[in-house]
Amino acid sequence: MKLFMAQTFRPGRRFVIGVPFVWLGVFFVVPFLILLRISITDMGNGIDPFAPLFDSSDGTWRWLFKLDNYAAIFRAAADGAGLVATGLGQTIYMDAYITSLKYAFFTTVFCLLIGYPFAYFIARARPSIRPALLMMVMLPFWTSFLLRVYAWKGILADQGVINNALMAVGLIDAPIVMLYTDVSMLVGMTYVYLAFHGFAAVCDAGENGFSLAGGCTRPGRQPVEGFLADHCAAEQGRYCLRRHAGVHSQCGRVRDSLFIGWCRKHHDRACRLGRDVQQQQLAPRLCTGGGDGLSDSFPIGPLLPLQRPDTRAIG
Amino acid sequence: MRAAHRFMQANLGRFWLVAVYLFLYAPLAFLVVFSFNSTRQDGIFTGFSLRWYSALWADSRLVDGFLLSLKVALVTASLSAVLGAMAAFVLVRYERFRGRPLFIGLVNAPLIMPEVIIGLSLLLLMVAVQRAVGWPDRGMGTIVIGHTLLGMAYAAVVIQSRLREVDRSIEEAAMDLGCRPLQVFFLVTLPSIAPAMVAAWLLTFTLSFDDVVISEFLSGPGVTTLPQVIFSYARRGINPSIYAAATLLIAVVSLGIIAYSVYEARQHRQRQRDLRAASLH
Numbered sequence: 113m114k115l116f117m118a119q120t121f122r123p124g125r126r127f128v129i130g131v132p133f134v135w136l137g138v139f140f141v142v143p144f145l146i147l148l149r150i151s152i153t154d155m156g157n158g159i160d161p162f163a164p165l166f167d168s169s170d171g172t173w174r175w176l177f178k179l180d181n182y183a184a185i186f187r188a189a190a191d192g193a194g195l196v197a198t199g200l201g202q203t204i205y206m207d208a209y210i211t212s213l214k215y216a217f218f219t220t221v222f223c224l225l226i227g228y229p230f231a232y233f234i235a236r237a238r239p240s241i242r243p244a245l246l247m248m249v250m251l252p253f254w255t256s257f258l259l260r261v262y263a264w265k266g267i268l269a270d271q272g273v274i275n276n277a278l279m280a281v282g283l284i285d286a287p288i289v290m291l292y293t294d295v296s297m298l299v300g301m302t303y304v305y306l307a308f309h310g311f312a313a314v315c316d317a318g319e320n321g322f323s324l325a326g327g328c329t330r331p332g333r334q335p336v337e338g339f340l341a342d343h344c345a346a347e348q349g350r351y352c353l354r355r356h357a358g359v360h361s362q363c364g365r366v367r368d369s370l371f372i373g374w375c376r377k378h379h380d381r382a383c384r385l386g387r388d389v390q391q392q393q394l395a396p397r398l399c400t401g402g403g404d405g406l407s408d409s410f411p412i413g414p415l416l417p418l419q420r421p422d423t424r425a426i427g
Numbered sequence: 428m429r430a431a432h433r434f435m436q437a438n439l440g441r442f443w444l445v446a447v448y449l450f451l452y453a454p455l456a457f458l459v460v461f462s463f464n465s466t467r468q469d470g471i472f473t474g475f476s477l478r479w480y481s482a483l484w485a486d487s488r489l490v491d492g493f494l495l496s497l498k499v500a501l502v503t504a505s506l507s508a509v510l511g512a513m514a515a516f517v518l519v520r521y522e523r524f525r526g527r528p529l530f531i532g533l534v535n536a537p538l539i540m541p542e543v544i545i546g547l548s549l550l551l552l553m554v555a556v557q558r559a560v561g562w563p564d565r566g567m568g569t570i571v572i573g574h575t576l577l578g579m580a581y582a583a584v585v586i587q588s589r590l591r592e593v594d595r596s597i598e599e600a601a602m603d604l605g606c607r608p609l610q611v612f613f614l615v616t617l618p619s620i621a622p623a624m625v626a627a628w629l630l631t632f633t634l635s636f637d638d639v640v641i642s643e644f645l646s647g648p649g650v651t652t653l654p655q656v657i658f659s660y661a662r663r664g665i666n667p668s669i670y671a672a673a674t675l676l677i678a679v680v681s682l683g684i685i686a687y688s689v690y691e692a693r694q695h696r697q698r699q700r701d702l703r704a705a706s707l708h
Binding site for chain 1: 440441443444447448450451452453454455457458461468469470471510513514516517521524526530533534536537544545547548549551552555572576579608609629633636637639654657658661665669670672673676677680681683684685688692
């Protein structure tokens, strides 16, 4: 049977592998090589990005590489004499990079702080309203993100909804400047990525983490404490699981340790649970949602793209 | 005070959900409400009117942009679904061939690569090719290529996860019954990954319909997609026609999603009933 398949699939197989390969090669690898080539080209005065890299006019090969472009990224920071020096003696590239990192960091923090409890509460909601809640997370994602961000302009502007409302009530006399500041940047970024995060976290919560946690929580426990304990337990359980399966990523480890660090109070319980999970071979049940997962109660089709591939890979 | 505290604790989940949903839906509500505003004011509702909807029809840039975006998104989504399905099939079914590690890397690379770099490097390719052979001009075709590069990677992820769950024994049964490999694919495999292909199609459609970065690099003179038009308007200040366009989009998407989930819920109940009926016998 194996042999039969291997032989008859040959031409088809070559085609199926070839088409995506060629497509990616032509439109991903080649452009990248061009980018690389231009980055080391000595454009000279003619500013020709495709100037030759070698010169063999006098019989011998000469390299015309130029690494100045790479030096320019750091130069101002290194010797204080960059081409475009800004504020703190850094180049414009480093400045932009640090700004991006800063926004990325705070956006992630806000998304985690808002999104994880959100996902948890959805996963713990009554099963009858859970599909509706999930559908409501999905809806904003399918509408244009540009339009939604555009709307924030109108809400946060000096003459926008918030300022007008506050002034009408008499809380403030002059508009608070929010648009084009860190505030508007973070609100917008958090807004856009919360939808993504909410999705991923809800799927995650339904698929493995919280369905386990839900069963372990004593009823009547205070919500916050319960949430943290459940979360720790689930994270720890998954941590062990994933390490077990050998697909644990660096990123996941940082996140896990963050959560575990935050709720040290429940650390022992979490570890115990993690061990239990490992010993009792609960892996298959956890990873498929154990029949209790959201995929059973909700049309998960459109949500699939936002599931973390690694959680699927285990099962 | 203590009562308030206890009330807070008991209802924390509800408060949290309501607060986050308010945050998620505030801009949508804003767009809908202010699309009916009678003046250009964006802070105060001055009265009901439909003038921005008629202004929307009259704005040829917006209408042309919308039509172009629609065409680009349709072609992109279809191409992405097919290419993504092929890539997924290779990743799941062909465990050993030369260059497999490279293949895996290449399929996932566009997901990790910043869109700016994808757009820029593709632009450089187009410029280099155009210099060499005088073709292609930047326009719809180049935008589709850029979007498909990204869309295919997403589609591959979606379809891959479904393809892993397909029961191989059904395919083998079909082979035993005399199906040729191609028939097996079209009669057994394709129907079972069809839902994932639809999901991938929808996802890449919205990705393409929304994209502004790649389009910005790859569009040519006089060819602008809807997000590009919106983006250029946004830089110039408030234009309520955009709100009207957004409201129409929200209406269409909401109807689609509600219809889909009603359909799914009914299917689900039917399946449950079938299961129960089957277990009784």
